Amino acid sequence: MSIPVELAELQVKTGEYTWAYLLTVRPEATPHLVSLSTSWHHDGEASALLMSVSAGTARNATAGSVVTLCYPPLNHDGYSLIVDGTASVHDGVAPAGIDAIPEGKALLRFTPTGAVLHRSAAPGFANSATGCANDCLPVDASTT
Amino acid sequence: MSIPVELAELQVKTGEYTWAYLLTVRPEATPHLVSLSTSWHHDGEASALLMSVSAGTARNATAGSVVTLCYPPLNHDGYSLIVDGTASVHDGVAPAGIDAIPEGKALLRFTPTGAVLHRSAAPGFANSATGCANDCLPVDASTT
Numbered sequence: 001m002s003i004p005v006e007l008a009e010l011q012v013k014t015g016e017y018t019w020a021y022l023l024t025v026r027p028e029a030t031p032h033l034v035s036l037s038t039s040w041h042h043d044g045e046a047s048a049l050l051m052s053v054s055a056g057t058a059r060n061a062t063a064g065s066v067v068t069l070c071y072p073p074l075n076h077d078g079y080s081l082i083v084d085g086t087a088s089v090h091d092g093v094a095p096a097g098i099d100a101i102p103e104g105k106a107l108l109r110f111t112p113t114g115a116v117l118h119r120s121a122a123p124g125f126a127n128s129a130t131g132c133a134n135d136c137l138p139v140d141a142s143t144t
Numbered sequence: 145m146s147i148p149v150e151l152a153e154l155q156v157k158t159g160e161y162t163w164a165y166l167l168t169v170r171p172e173a174t175p176h177l178v179s180l181s182t183s184w185h186h187d188g189e190a191s192a193l194l195m196s197v198s199a200g201t202a203r204n205a206t207a208g209s210v211v212t213l214c215y216p217p218l219n220h221d222g223y224s225l226i227v228d229g230t231a232s233v234h235d236g237v238a239p240a241g242i243d244a245i246p247e248g249k250a251l252l253r254f255t256p257t258g259a260v261l262h263r264s265a266a267p268g269f270a271n272s273a274t275g276c277a278n279d280c281l282p283v284d285a286s287t288t
Contacts, residue, residue, distance in 0.1 A: 018220055030209060031212045033212065034264075064173055064175075067174075070165065118179060
C-alpha cells in the first residue's frame with residue numbers, strides 16, 4: 001500500500017484535502033490516531049509537513065520508525081490519501097507562516113517516504129494494479 | 145479519548161456513518177489502516193462488528209490487545225467516531241446476512257470496549273470535558 005511518489009506531486013495532492021488523521025503506535029503496541037491540520041514547510045532542499053500535536057502523540061510518533069498520515073476523502077465515496085513517513089520534533093521557534101505552538105503541544109515535522117490513494121474494494125474486486133487487495137492507486141493516477 | 149458507552153447507543157451511532165478505517169499495528173510496531181464496511185452481528189447476549197479483511201490485517205488485528213475503528217465524518221467538519229475494541233477471527237461459515245468471505249480474506253469479529261467522538265480543536269481551544277486536548281465528546285452527547 002506504500003508507493004513512492006514525487007514530493008511535488010504529493011504537495012498538489014494534499015491540497016485537495018482539508019485535514020488528516022495522524023496514526024501512531026503507543027508504547028504498549030496499540031494504535032492511536034488524532035485528527036489535525038498539516039502545513040507544508042520548505043527548508044532549503046527539504047520539504048516536510050508540520051503539525052501541532054500533544055506531547056504524548058509526539059512521543060509516540062518519534063519512538064517508532066514510521067508514522068502515517070491519512071487524509072479522508074472530501075467525497076465520502078472518494079479515495080483516502082495515505083502517506084507514510086518519519087517524524088521528528090521541530091525544536092525552537094515555529095517557522096514563518098506556522099502558528100505559535102501552544103504550551104503543552106509540540107510541533108511535529110513529518111517527512112513523507114511514500115503515498116497511496118486508497119478506498120475499499122467493491123464486492124468481487126480481486127487485486128488492483130498496485131497489488132493491494134483493495135482499490136488502491138499510485139498517487140499520480142487518480143483524483144479524489 | 146476512549147470512553148465506555150452503552151452498546152445499544154454505539155449501534156445507533158455507527159448507523160450515522162457509512163464506512164470505517166480499521167487501525168492495526170504491524171509486527172514491526174508501525175501503524176496500518178484499511179478502509180472497510182462493518183456490520184453488526186448479534187449472537188445471543190454478545191454483539192460485535194463483523195468485517196472482511198486481508199489475512200495480513202487479520203494477523204495484525206489478533207496479535208495486539210486493542211485495535212481501533214475510526215468512522216470518518218460524512219460532513220467533513222463533523223466528528224469522527226473512534227471505537228476501540230478487541231478482534232478475533234470468525235471461524236466457519238459467515239453468519240446469516242453477511243456476505244460469503246472471498247478466498248484469501250478473513251472475517252474479523254470486533255468487540256467494542258469504548259468509543260468517543262473526535263474532531264480537531266479550533267485554535268485556542270484548551271481541553272474538552274473528556275480531558276482530551278482536542279474537541280472530543282462522549283458518544284451520547286453529540287451528533288455527527
